[in-house]
Amino acid sequence: MEQNMEKKFLEIKDLRVEYTSEGKIIHAVNGVSLKLEKGHSLGLVGETGAGKTTIAKSIMRILNPVASHVRGGEIYLNGVDVLKVPEAEMRQIRSKVVAMIFQDPMTALNPVRTVGDQIAEVIKIHNNVSVAKSWTMAEDMLERVGILRERASEYPHQFSGGMKQRVVIAIALACNPELLLADEPTTALDVTIQAQVLEMINQLKVEFNSSLLLITHDLGIVAETCDEVAVIYAGKIVENGPIESVFNRPSHPYTVGLFGALPRLDEEVDRLSPIAGMPPDPTNLPEGCSFHPRCPRATEQCRQKDPQMREIDAGHFCACHNV
Amino acid sequence: MLRYILKRLLWMIPILVAVTVLIFTIMYFVPGDPVRIMMGANAEEAEVEAKREALGLNRPYYVRLLDYLKDVFFHFDFGNSLVDGSSVTKTLLSRFPRTFLIAVLSTVFAACIGTPLGITAATHPNSLRDRLAVFFSLVGVSIPGFWLALMLVILFSLKLKLLPSQGIGSFAHYILPCLSAGFMTIALQTRQTRSCLVEALREDYITTARAKGVVERDIVYKHALPNAAIPIITHLCGAIGGKMAGNLVIENVFAIPGIGQFLIRSINNRDYYGVQGAVIFFAFILCVMNLITDVLYAYADPRIKAQFEDSSKRKKKAEAGEESAA
């Protein structure tokens, strides 16, 4: 399958990441495998604490070095395993090949430096330009994200939440990265701004021809923006595939539950239908299938054996014993 | 910014007046008679009374207070010491430079030694360096200043004969006093820098900076440290301010004629003018130090600078808004 390997721009193989906290081990990512092709966008959906941000940070290797450990797996970017490259080389990769848009714009920017400065910094690191030129390029980027270039010498606290997020996007895209990791970019913003920001991301994605890994818990955004979707639960991918396939035929009980939990405008319902039970304790995951305590289809096999991913449709995989 | 500074300077006046009234009242009620101390235990009561009258200490409270306020704020005259009759103003001004030098130098030591130690501890958490730095910090705040002073003198003056053991004169005379006075500050600075930096390094914008590919050294010095600056500035400026009040123990051990010595002598002898003069002087110095601290804050954190300029800018913006609306 050499051909297939070459086409894949991003390939994550069996990634395992742990956090240590107060002596306990948190199993954040437990054998995640993903593929993304150039120019495509993948939506990564899951609850809070499912491990989505961890995956993104692992790709960029910006996990907290003290508390977190990558226990196994490989992440190939353009054929290179970024988990094994030396730090100096990784710094070249960060923001140049793969960049990240962060979740909370209020805290993602350094409060004591001007926004222009923060954008110019990333430009200067990856391009051999003078300080003055990097500043001009930073101003250009600001304009691209719809902010007046005169505001480059202002500080983050002088911007609203939405505009701060645009600055974060400007920083991420300033060096033309091939892969964009967007970690819940609109979660912290209100709905009207959400639409603006998403549109901007889409626009820039096309303009720069970047691939996109969009992390979110919002199925609606995924539907609008992505080509493929992967559903993650308790650090494992439980279902992934093209949008139409997964949305039309959700197979994993968790995915079914997610769709079922969405309130519908055309029905009159007294109560919402959430998924029964609580997400598992990451320090003490259930044996066998992690979802089995909450699963309506659970059988004895589920309690004992962890299901593997099986192709149930063209490109549509699901990890369940009882599809 | 300038307006803010001006406003603060003007505010100093009522503060100093309040301090003057307060210390005057306290000294008024403190038991112990300076005239009796001056004249000795064997002087007769009639003589003591006559002297008290001559010094004007028998006048009612408010008369003395108003007189004193007038002298201090209009003539900048703190009066004459009851101990030796010399001008308190002159004495304070002549003793202050030495105290000032020790205060500044010891804080500079603290900044130069403590900050790098703190940084190295914060950037290598839980390593041997970190534990050593924390241990050193603990030792530093636990060691009493006078003990350390004498130990340093024994080591450097007596055994190694490298530095002078006491007195003033050359720059070398100030090294041991500054080290003893600054030791605790060094330890506190290490601890402060370490904890502030660790906090700052946990912030999201550091992750952003890492994601940009910034080198680790720049992450610490250009991203984290400027954000950790506020508590560090607070600590250092507070340390200078406190030390300006005179470190009596150090001045005693090293025979440095500074303000601390003067104040203690004045208190022991109930020298009203000496104590009042010294306290008002401190208040003034501390006000100035606080102002400098706040100005430094403004330069360290643009949000604070914005706050200071807020009032004047807001007015301008409002006016501009009205104009454009009209």
Place this chain on the structure above:
Amino acid sequence: MKSRKLLSVLLALMLVLSLAACASGDTGKTGEGGGAASTGGAASSGGTGNTTSPATTLDQPKQEVVESASKDVNVVVGLQVDPASFAPFAQSNTGRATMMFELFEQLFSYSEFGGEFLPWVAEGYEWEDMTLHITIRDNVYDQAGNHFTANDIAFMYKLYGDLGNKAALKYIDDIKVVDDTHVDFLMNTQNVTVMYSTFNSVPCFTKAAYEASPDGFATTPVYTSQYKLADYVGGSYYVLEKDENWWGNALPESERHPYTAGNASTVRYNIITDNSQMAIALETGVIDLANSVSASEIGNFLGGDYTTATLVTNPSYYLSFNASENSPCSDARIRQALAWSIDNQEVVDITLEGAGEVAYTVGGNMYANVTDELKAAGAADLYGTDIEKAKALLAEAGYPDGIELHIMVNSDATMGKAVQTIQLQAARAGITLKIDQWDSALFDTYRSDPTAGWDVMMTVRGNSSGYVQAVWNGLFTLGSTPSGNAVFLKDDYAAKAAADCEVLLTLEGNTPENVMAFYRQYFLEDCYFYGLYCTQNYYAAQPGINNIRISNVSNVLPSACSFTEDYKSVAD
């Protein structure tokens, strides 16, 4: 995890317990050492170092003038207290006492404690009934070149009185200037201390110079002495320089006062307040001569190259009672009970580590009239230790189960230690002493107030006249406190005591027998005051100084010390 929590709880508990233990101690210590010491006072030592008593191995100072091999040397002296002012009548302290014979000159002065009263600026005196005729030398000039005449003497004494020292001048009715070199003092008494009290504290200076000075000589003194002030940095040092134009150079050697040997051309006093630093300064060659070395540090200088000297100083530390009706100590039996329970030698051993002497009265053993007989009488009586007797006296006074008394002391560290030792001793007899330690200013206020809540206090008193009854006079005179004498009595009995003491001061009444009788009555039977001890001063110098000359107020006289041929000052 659990063990960590347990450990932290345990540590917190220990912390709380130790804080509680500290807090339940005695009432507040107020820190730094005392303020103005008495004349010729000892430096306070607090050391716990040496346990062997160094007293017996040191030289006694030679009182005669020893010829110095080197002249016109520089000397650097370590001084433990800043004089603060060079004015003639400023408040006395140890620092000022050092100036007494180098910067000041009196009309007459003692050459040593209890010695002769020698003319200095004056040439001689003669008594005619109650008039003291003084003749002064006619060639005396001050450092500004003014001629010193009898008019200046009148001015000096008027100033002395005006500045609040009328008590010291109580023997003088008037001063009449006869001519430039003759002045008459019209006295109202002639007794053993009249010369001392009249002349000891008054340095000579001219009216012209004093009025020309902007601050009354506080920092710009102009006296008639051999040394003038060349430099002064408050709190740090002062420098004296020999004045080549000193009037005394014209005097023949035999007529010069022994203190004016003038062997030094400059004397620099470095003010070193910390005991350890004083010793270090001598060891590291910062000073040539130390005016005071504490008992714990003197060991570094014995038996080696350094020259040392020691002197038991005359002020004695004693207990003074509150005999007013506000206190149970108005009952003599209670006072005596406390006296019987105190073991003076033990106090000396513990507090001073042996560097001192037991005092059998107020005033040390070196005073005239403190005879062996007197000491023996004291030792056989109250100054012995008899716990049973103390308990019996308490029971007789109505306190068979013991009594609680308040003892007051100032913030001096050594005195605090002494009082603690006394507290332990008194406890053996059932007397519970509560210690109140105040800072000097407060102490001075309370000591003249019988209602201030104290029953007995520890303090110090001395007098360089050399007569013990002169010291006692200050205790028994009825003007001592607003409420009467030093124990707050002013009834007929107290008046009689004061009168009896005055008799002792007269030329006829000054006999050992009279003194003895007074002692038996008022010190042993009445026990108004109880002597404790005198401290021992130590002095040390570099080997180039082969004789340390000490004045009668227990401070060194650098210009009168002797220097070897190859003496080299640290300043050179």
